[in-house]
Amino acid sequence: MTKKILFISYDGLTDPLGQSQVIPYLAGLTKYGYCFTILSCEKPQRYALYKRDIEKLLSSFDVKWFPIVYHKKPPVLSSVYDVLMLKRKAKFLHSKESFDMVHTRAGIPSLIGLWMKKKFNVKFLHDVREFYADSRVDGGIWNLKNPLYKIIYKYFKRIEEEEVKHCDGMVCLTYAAKKIIQQRPQYSQKVFLEVIPCSVDMQLFDPERIDAHQKAAVRKQLNISANDVVISYLGSIGGWYLTNEMMMFYRIILDKNPNAKFLFISPHEPAIIIDIGVKFGIPKEKIIVHNAQRYEVPLLLSFSDYSVFFIKPCYSKQSSSPTKHGEIMAMGIPAISNSGVGDVDEIITGAKSGITLKNLNQQEFESVASLISDRIKFDSKIIRNGAREYYDLQKAIDSYKKIYTTILTKPA
Known part of the structure; x- marks a missing residue:
């Protein structure tokens, strides 16, 4: 019945x-x-x-x-x-x-x-x-x-x-x-x-399904070159999402990697995000902001070398499972996040799918930025398999x- x-x-x-x-x-x-x-x-x-x-x-x-x-x-x-x-x-x-x-x-x-x-x-x-x-x-x-x-x-x-x-x-x-x-x-x-x-919908968020011609056109539109190191952020800013700390982190990455760009896939007005970056000495042209419908997100994420999300590590966020995390992992992209948010730390460690920072401070930022400069490698297939295990x-x-x-x- x-x-x-x-x-x-x-x-x-x-x-x-x-x-x-x-x-x-x-x-x-x-x-x-x-x-x-x-x-x-x-x-x-x-x-x-x-x-x-x-x-x-x-x-x-x-x-x-x-x-x-x-x-x-x-x-x-x-x-x-x-x-x-x-x-x-x-x-x-x-x-x-x-x-x-x-x-x-x-x-x-x-x-x-x-x-x-x-x-x-x-x-x-x-x-x-x-x-x-x-x-x-x-x-x-x-x-x-x-x-x-x-x-x-x-x-x-x-x-x-x-x-x-x-x-x-x-x-x-x-x-x-x-x-x-x-x-x-x-x-x-x-x-x-x-x-x-x-x-996460593993069929929608599948790097193998990205159209190469479409990606080339969007790459040109966003002014992303093949040599750029792209750090992405997916979602809203403000509130529990620590935008200032992410900008501080990217500023240090940029100091070590002059060809790094910060791609925001976000519904917020570009000027709002760019102005926050400027406060941290980030040139406007280094920040790319693009709003996207759900079906467009996988293609935009596919430009990422790494994807970052810092979330306020507070009592209520022990109950949080960031939607973005599963989507990032399904695309085989290593995530950079902070401890104290739901099960994120355990999942990143268990799936060998990125880096977690115990503290959001200069020392930790410098350490991870150096790893990025040294082109720390992650296996995209292992990361995607981790998404299938935890988030399918x-x-x-x-x-x-x-x-x-x-x-x-x-x-x-």
Whole structure:
């Protein structure tokens, strides 16, 4: 019998994360007889640009999509309004579909999942993609010196305890997070808890599928020569992403390698990124900024000799599995990252897929920059095999299938 699942995401399907970390999983699960209704919050500008693309993508699968508008301003009140709209829409959809399970990400979506569990006794899969409340504090979004944000923080910490206590199953991204969750007094060993890191589509991110003629044209467009040493960064900047430290690191690389260039594959305005670099004495022409749709990312990554990502090593980031890491590894590119972020250190070491820095300081930067100058070698095939072992999309889909089966066959 077909099982009906309501999936709630505060990330829009038109957002990069929606396209890489929502649609591929659910599309894969439809092959096992699950029927999905997706309720997502869409940013108006992106929705207008990519609505038809997403609809076309979903049309091949047993998936219904109900987008609502995401609101950013005014702070707090806009989020409260979004919660009310999500709850209203979820209630309406449940009255029509009678869902067997609600699957939500942490934060605002899980508020709705917990509510549906309590009100309608719908089975509830709590997908802890991050330690939500702490990530907001660590990322500088919630300032606890502000009494209002302190109240909000305490509220979400209390709700997190309830979600752990009442959910029918849990997913987290890292083994570091799993250890923390299992130590919480609200956690019961009877509740299924699976580690499923942010996965990568190994077919999309495949260096063998890069078109040589297309790459040559883009190389010319980006003014990248065959002799350039390309350091790339993939994704957003700011918040938990340590852009200043990455610029400091690249400045040292540039001192040792005058032909080094820094390629940002990022949605941010080029001027913003270039201005940060200029503050560190980096010439404008050494920084390349290019926005890309998901299908364009593999080609752009393929220019990389190394790809760097420094992330704030804080409590909440123990729950983090950077999407970019799997994509970088799938392309056979060595990653340069810092310790203290989820399982990244263990994966890079285990897969022999790059370098981790224990500290983000001058001494460490100099040391790694020297390795780059000496053309330290990594085996791209070994790195790609590591991506297949740790981050393969099909493995993630199989893991979700297992937890779906466990929850949905469990007596109410």
